[in-house]
Amino acid sequence: MSNKPLIGMNADYRAAARNMPAYSYIAAGYFQSIIAADGIPVVIPPMDDPVSISRVLDSLDGFVMIGGADLDPRNDGFMLHPSVRPLDPVRETSDRLLMADIAERRMPVMGIGTGMQLLNVQQGGNLFLHLKEDLPSAVPHHDPQDANHRHTLDVVSDSLIGRVYGDGEIRVSSRHHMAIDEVAPGFRVTARCPDGVIEAIESEMMDWFALGTQFHPECGAASALDIRIFEEFVAGVLERSEQDLRLVA
Numbered sequence: 001m002s003n004k005p006l007i008g009m010n011a012d013y014r015a016a017a018r019n020m021p022a023y024s025y026i027a028a029g030y031f032q033s034i035i036a037a038d039g040i041p042v043v044i045p046p047m048d049d050p051v052s053i054s055r056v057l058d059s060l061d062g063f064v065m066i067g068g069a070d071l072d073p074r075n076d077g078f079m080l081h082p083s084v085r086p087l088d089p090v091r092e093t094s095d096r097l098l099m100a101d102i103a104e105r106r107m108p109v110m111g112i113g114t115g116m117q118l119l120n121v122q123q124g125g126n127l128f129l130h131l132k133e134d135l136p137s138a139v140p141h142h143d144p145q146d147a148n149h150r151h152t153l154d155v156v157s158d159s160l161i162g163r164v165y166g167d168g169e170i171r172v173s174s175r176h177h178m179a180i181d182e183v184a185p186g187f188r189v190t191a192r193c194p195d196g197v198i199e200a201i202e203s204e205m206m207d208w209f210a211l212g213t214q215f216h217p218e219c220g221a222a223s224a225l226d227i228r229i230f231e232e233f234v235a236g237v238l239e240r241s242e243q244d245l246r247l248v249a
């Protein structure tokens with residue numbers, strides 16, 4: 001029997017418009033990266049029933065929270081900013097239920113883009129709502145003309161991200177206008193853009209393998225090094241699920 005871990009992934013959602021039905025979908029880079037890293041991706045459509053979500057999570061070994069539009073800051077007690085393009089509430093409700101349960105059961109998780117921002121706010125951190133206003137000296141982190149816009153990255157060598165990228169110049173794909181301001185307790189910053197914007201966080205908790213990247217290692221322009229983040233994640237998930245099996249045996 002294959003011992004490849006089952007990695008859940010949330011899916012995006014678009015409400016019905018004109019003569020188009022509502023759709024749930026996922027950018028192929030997310031599941032292709034998990035397959036390339038020897039995991040089995042399981043795409044979960046948005047759901048609003050915590051019991052059903054819990055039952056689905058029972059069958060998974062780890063989870064990737066994908067990127068997308070913006071978290072609605074009103075759900076975290078902040079005012080809406082004119083630059084914010086909120087996720088459809090169908091997706092945001094589901095994502096928040098998923099993340100709360102994932103955190104509660106300490107399921108290994110990797111958040112990307114919005115997924116990392118959600119991991120951070122769910123754990124008690126907060127966000128800049130618009131980099132152009134909050135950090136006017138920041139370099140562009142998004143280019144509407146270029147889906148593969150890249151910038152350089154400074155990494156903490158003693159970290160998962162540091163292991164993956166090693167020394168030398170690193171360039172990563174960037175598509176965001178929000179970013180982490182205060183990092184959630186229990187997490188540390190393991191990569192920044194040279195302008196100071198937080199680009200990766202990792203859990204310091206002994207009982208929870210959790211990390212997030214603001215940049216997009218799954219994107220079409222990803223390098224062989226970017227894919228190594230997924231390999232590290234899948235290997236970490238496998239190690240933990242084998243440990244859990246030994247404990248119940």
Ligand SMILES: N[C@@H](CCC(=O)NCCCC(=O)O)C(=O)O
Pocket residue numbers: 027066067068069070071112113114115117175176177178179
């Ligand atoms: N709230 C975010 C969005 C960052 C993000 O996830 N971008 C990727 C969108 C494309 C995708 O679905 O992968 C922000 O700060 O802009």
